[in-house]
Amino acid sequence: MKRWLLLLSFVATSAFADSHMAAAPYAYTALPDAKQEAAARDLMTEIRCVVCQGQSIIDSNADLAADMRSMIRTRIQKGEQPAAIRTWLIERYGMWVSYDPPLSATTAPLWLLPLLLLGIGGWLMAGRLKWRRS
Amino acid sequence: MKRFWLWVPVSVFALLAGIFVSQLRHPSGNTIPSHWVGHPMPQFDLPAAASSRPALSFANLADGKPKLLNIFASWCIPCASEAAVLADLKKQGVEVDGIALRDTRSDLDQFLARNGNPYTHIGGDVSSSVAIALGSTGVPESYIIDGKGIVRKQYIGELSPEDVPALVAEIRAAQ
Numbered sequence: 526m527k528r529w530l531l532l533l534s535f536v537a538t539s540a541f542a543d544s545h546m547a548a549a550p551y552a553y554t555a556l557p558d559a560k561q562e563a564a565a566r567d568l569m570t571e572i573r574c575v576v577c578q579g580q581s582i583i584d585s586n587a588d589l590a591a592d593m594r595s596m597i598r599t600r601i602q603k604g605e606q607p608a609a610i611r612t613w614l615i616e617r618y619g620m621w622v623s624y625d626p627p628l629s630a631t632t633a634p635l636w637l638l639p640l641l642l643l644g645i646g647g648w649l650m651a652g653r654l655k656w657r658r659s
Numbered sequence: 660m661k662r663f664w665l666w667v668p669v670s671v672f673a674l675l676a677g678i679f680v681s682q683l684r685h686p687s688g689n690t691i692p693s694h695w696v697g698h699p700m701p702q703f704d705l706p707a708a709a710s711s712r713p714a715l716s717f718a719n720l721a722d723g724k725p726k727l728l729n730i731f732a733s734w735c736i737p738c739a740s741e742a743a744v745l746a747d748l749k750k751q752g753v754e755v756d757g758i759a760l761r762d763t764r765s766d767l768d769q770f771l772a773r774n775g776n777p778y779t780h781i782g783g784d785v786s787s788s789v790a791i792a793l794g795s796t797g798v799p800e801s802y803i804i805d806g807k808g809i810v811r812k813q814y815i816g817e818l819s820p821e822d823v824p825a826l827v828a829e830i831r832a833a834q
Contacts, residue, residue: 544762546763549787575797576797578689589791589797592786592790596786615694616695617694617695617791617793617794618693618694618794618796619691619694
């Protein structure tokens with residue numbers, strides 16, 4: 526008995542703050558059609574989990590992420606376009622939910638900074654090589 | 660001039676270190692507000708989740724009277740302490756409807772018997788479909804829905820007794 530209690534104390538308490546409900550049909554099950562499954566996976570890796578923030582819903586074990594996966598697979602199976610599902614989610618959770626931010630005034634640094642840094646790197650390297658030669 | 664350039668990497672490092680330290684000490688808010696506020700409630704028709712309350716559909720919410728829609732669950736710990744606040748709102752004439760997230764009937768019946776039942780309707784959202792369509796990120800969450808079924812405001816997390824006067828005023832204003 527004591528041993529069991531000891532063992533129980535190692536179980537994270539947050540594990541109890543989760544539903545006992547079985548996972549939704551397509552939360553952990555691939556679609557039968559390989560092409561549709563690939564499209565669903567591509568989208569799921571680019572949708573951010575709203576519970577375990579920083580993970581995509583394909584990596585997350587959160588119930589809500591599982592339900593989102595099932596929803597995405599079901600909708601793709603019905604023939605909906607991944608881009609339309611992404612837009613639908615952005616309308617509800619904001620740009621935050623997508624790992625593929627479009628180019629806009631706020632995201633411009635995200636897209637332009639790597640190019641700028643690459644340019645600076647190239648310039649530094651060119652200078653360095655010239656210095657070596659001389 | 661060369662002296663000046665020598666300081667550039669150091670100052671860039673100091674700047675970045677400053678940003679990292681301040682962000683680590685005060686992490687930016689990790690709540691993701693719903694962007695669906697201002698839009699009509701999604702068309703939905705959820706089955707009854709509890710034995711003692713009828714089911715919940717879009718038509719129940721858009722019946723001309725503003726309401727508080729509470730997303731909760733029997734497995735959600737803060738939802739239990741929030742029940743007292745919802746009971747207080749009901750006493751002040753606010754209609755409270757509930758969506759039970761990923762819940763079973765027996766668990767929910769026990770939860771309501773233990774913590775009280777301020778809800779008029781309770782719909783069971785087994786696959787989080789309505790929660791996702793609302794831009795919800797978890798339980799508990801509450802939404803003010805006006806008489807036409809438009810989402811007016813979202814409250815993330817447990818409602819506290821201090822929120823009650825403002826909530827009552829806002830719900831009365833949301834005709």
